[in-house]
Amino acid sequence: MRESVRVIRNLVESPWTNTLFFDREIACEPGQFMMVWLPRLGEKPFTLSYPNGITVKRAGAFTDALTALEPGDTLGLRGPLGRGYPPLERPALIGGGVGIAELRLLALRSESPTFILGGRTAEEILYFDEFQSLGPVKVATEDGSLGEKGLITDLLPVDAGSYAVCGPERMMVACRSVLPDDRTYYAIERYMKCAVGLCGQCTCSGLRVCVDGPIFQGAKLEHMPDFGRRRRSKSGRWEKI
């Protein structure tokens, strides 16, 4: 489905991150994404953090423009796309950076979630208060400004029925070394063009992240050596992660 929506609110979450709310709710599974279109600037994938919102970290020209939108501005949406999370029992939601926001809808729709969150500073720990109302929250920051001083992996392993990990790929690789592959799900990011499985751009070891993912069970990653290692750039050339 494609549609144009209007921005109704631009909420500053941190010095680098904003949540944009639209005038339309999208029926989606947690973990699915939308292709967000800004005419003349591009179209990129974003996970819904609200039924009517995405949380965006500024990383380049496109996200600079996206986070600068004001109420009343229009943007195009295509989706929901991809396969989200299966039902998770007693999940530990493990988020780093903007990956924390990408776990929000899953948190709201999970029973007895616990949270393990990490970032450089306290400002990167989004939704701390909201998550505390849903379950126990443990935090690690690199500068010690919130929770323990250190890396998210310092808080692992923890006991839980299942695990959902979302954050920078290197962080996910580190988490994977201590989490059970059969009960853990990872959210993979790749540059996307078509986002519907045609062009092959988003390949991770031959699986197309836009249709086979973006959520992958750890056991699948066993056969995906490109995870944490390389991705295809816009031209198709390999680049290191």
Add this chain to the structure above:
Amino acid sequence: MTALPEISPPLINASGILSYPEVFRAFEASGAALGGYVTKSVGPAEKMGNENPVVVCPEVEGQPLLNSLALPTQSPEDWETDLAETRLENARLIVSIYGGDSAEFGEVAARMSPFADIIEVNLGCPNKVPGEVTLMESIGQRPDLSGEVIGRVRGATKKPVIAKLSPNSDYLAVAAACMDAGADGLGCGNTLGPGLAIDTGTGKAILAGVTGGISGPALKPVNLRMTYECYARFGCPIIGYGGIESWEDAVEYALAGACLLGIGTAFLGKSTSEAAGLTRRIWEGVQAYLGGAPFSELVGRAHREPAPESARA
């Protein structure tokens, strides 16, 4: 004419769909009924293609897909590394190529030849980055230049050469020039148009490249006719492309004269296992229709004249 190698099942993906060798391997591993795989078109130098959006997807079943990828490619050296690293298990590899002029086509063909069971020459891409001229306009609509390109490619490889035509051309004239220049078969064909889609919300063209080639069910009658006419005229091996999404579509193309059937847009939205399942259903349907007869019996049977021997390879 060099006969095409045996490709069984006679189903392949279309160029620019799935694109990369590791994706082909994932399809093989999940039991796809594809006897061969076609790479994304390999160009003479690294190219990014258009900015996003590069597709306008059908909103309702049966609507066309528009795409304006505009031939992104890694460099031929990087393709060599890629194709050397990831080899197919059982299926054949068809390398699709393009260039800006015949010399570039020849160079790319020579470099890709060692990896390819067949070289498919893309003469008909109707997409461009704004400011460029499309391949279709610069070469694919011109019989003389298309013949020159095929001549160069012929000189650069001993592998069978397929000339993939544009439906927006005097394709019989182009095909005649290509066959004269040494092509072993024809690809019928590339996307139609290009067409245009405008977003009513923003009032702007959706594709960053403004226009995009039309594929999917809307393309089928056009390329089916091209297949039919090319078979009648040349009786050569033909790869049918355009809107193949069921066994009936596949049988129609075969009856019209295609000995290989390419699937592209039908993979839209499908996971690897769903896409592999679709290829198996298509192939099972074709086999049921054959009722035990060999697939070659079907090729060109819609024509009143019996099919020439050469097309039964």
